[in-house]
Amino acid sequence: MLATIGRMMFFMLWAALLARLVTGQSQDSCYADDVNPYLLFATDTPYEEVNDMNARPVIIEQCEAKQFWLISRHGTRYADADEVDDLKDLYDLQAKIIKNHEKDGKGTLCAQDLENLKLWTLQVVSNVKSDLTPQGYKDLHDLGDRFKSRFPALFNQTVTKDSFKVRFTTKQRTAASAIAFVDGLFGTGMGLEFPEPLDDDLLIKPYASCKKWEKDVESNKDTTKEMKNFEGGALVTTLLGTVSSRLGFDKTLDIDDINLIYSACRYDKAWHLDKVSPWCAAFTDDDLKVLEYREDLELYYSTGYGNDLNKKVGCPPVKDFLDRFSDIEKGNAQPAGVLYFTHHEMILLLLTSLGFDKDQQPLTSKNYDQMSNRQWRSSVISPFAANLAAVFFECGVGEPYRVQLYFNEHLLDIDGCTKGLCDWSYFKKQFGSISSSCNLDFC
Template sequence: MIYVLCAILFASMVTCYDQDYCFASEENPYLMYGTKTAYEFVHEKPRNPEAVPYCRPVQFWMLTRHGTRFPEKKAIYSMQHLPDLRDQIINNHERRRKGRLCSEDLENLRKWTLSVFQNQAKELANQGYDDLKFMARRFKSQFPTLLNQTYSQDLYEFRFTDSERTKASAIAFAEGLFGRSSGIYFPAAVKNDTLLKAYDNCPKWKEEVGNTNKTLEEKHLFQMGPQMQALLQNVSERLGFGYKLTFVQLDEMYDMCRFDKAWNVRNISPWCAVFSKEELHLMEYREDLEYYYRTGYGNEINVKLGCPTVKDLINRFSQMENQNLHDRIQPAGIFYFSHSAALHMTLARLGIAKDREHLTHNNYNTMKSREWRTSKIGPFASNLAAVLFKCDEGDRHRVIFYLGEHLVRFDGCNVGLCSWSYIKDKFSNIAEDCNLDFCYKDRSGTQQHLSISWLTVAAFVFTAFCRQTFI
């Protein structure tokens, strides 16, 4: 009963809100669009060169998601329905006198054209190239003694997955550091890469997490709930329809809204006018639920799959710590280009962005300040960077972590500055015990869901929700 009353209140508030609202003139739009958030809106702003007293940076390690890309083929095909839907919305307003979009928002929809094609599917967009190029320049200005050097294959290592968008992201990042045509060595992508795509080489994950409807259970239950049902009703009425649109149509509009904004960060995305700010919060949480269970803390398998990258980080810094004059020169920069799943799993293994309680379909109202927010931990070009410092006083080596260029404040560290011995002790067992043997045995499932019968949501399992957009 309480849920129903909340839904009624939410619907009435949105209706009143619509009367005077015009997205086109919104000075402070909500730009947190989950995994399709533009990096431009969430990264930390440039800072002065990092100064740690009596210390100098000696190694930079980074794992990053590719930059802004185009949708997968299935999504592009689905978006081809939008011109007809747009025409219906305009007809609803102008001929049927239904709908509540302001004239400016309606005119922006009228001018909108679909400008993405099948041959662009999953490729890096121009904005995606800029994401990585300018990120590199910011890191370079922050750590000039480490990253502002002439390129050498011994000093800088690049590695990416077997996809166009991660390779293009690596090229863009290298340009930001060294300029164009710098003779950068980019090794061929590793087949069956268990470092940067451990999840894709783990049968247990594919069978029990990645390709299962069970993973989407909390998302579907949230979708069935009063808040999302009220959202669907409100959007349908706002656009002038006398019936409820489908969630497939809702997703088409939402995806166009956020992709459009990610490609053109300075322009208004006309389809975002479809949603109120509170509705965008709800859509964001709906996607957070999916990724929490598909690639995050909601399943212990995901946490285990974060160990290869954590092991690599610990081993790299340990080798640098123990380097002597007769050893092979250790690289100053190690740069990995992968996908959101790899980054999310790494964060989970490190305990970053972990909430006190699990995200579920019925705790949206108490999780508004959650740590697991894909808009911040998994937007386009999201990244985790770690910098090892060698010091002349106090701890011999220290470490700073950055997530999206923001300081990561680990417990036990001083405002983000950590003793390397503390970090090494904290994660040494993970590095030493890391292997993927579990991927090939005991496929019984370890999902940390509440005990809810899947039968209650079976009717809501649509293939549209099974798009593997987590990469």
């Protein structure tokens, strides 16, 4: 009997070992089974990964919200037409990875990850051109619904063409995001005017019309120098090798292949929050952090503190809400809500102008390890639907006017303020110079 059991155990173990050899498996875990995967994907991060879902009413004793001002990035979008064409190349990689595992016995994807990869198809076509996805609509609709819950008195009033102002850029994704947010606030956009977007919008997309910024930042090779140095460094070189080996390739994949896989990984997840992208199985958490930092390096110099010009280009929205709040203080009429919908560049430029999320040392290609807890992390500060809300209150006791700022729905705790509630007089002293000095004549 014992001998029979021994033989059975032997054959079972042999069968398990053979299965692993046939499929090239050597991983102890599957990405598909990871209950806490790393989902900070730089500017393609799902908004649900970073926002504050707490939508309890904001109650400030003897204070009434007079104006809600918002600037938001559009919600989750589809890949653009060029990206879609590039992503089609993944079908060839998909076939090779499956062959590597099943025929050649190479690669270390687990059986479930490999099966998921077999079932993968590209869920987008070229003609959507970066349009808002269904998830993107939900991003903004739910955002509007939560802000309505926080400030019910402000948003339950009768809606007229003058009570709420909406503005967006020329892209479908920002216009659709505006509609989604308004739907979340009121259930319908009826009564609100949606103006034609401006081709050159110096308020919510000034960088696109600033020739000096285009020349000195966007087209300047120095802007991407640190990112390219990082790509040529040891961390990315090692990543290329380990990912290639994990997928069963003898020859190291190039950075373009890795970029495609990374794009598919993060787009798949952003488009379908409840599903697992098989392409993410190509990376470890550490790999994803390296790729995230690479994008942060580019953004730090193109829209952040890596170039002094960015602070100047980012000031118009700051000036807008400061001037509007000053008008209310002076007794001038202002709408109850001002709603702007734009792009990630504007959000990052705005933060730079305000001096938020600034690290003590600059991001470089050499200090990845030291910057693991950096403030300038695009996954957190510029995911899909990233937003800054400023709320102006009139109060019956103490300081007559006060301000709160919410970033991605988190109440900002600003130095010198009490639990995120700032006296307007103090707030003006801290940030008023941004309004008085904001001038785009240099463009």
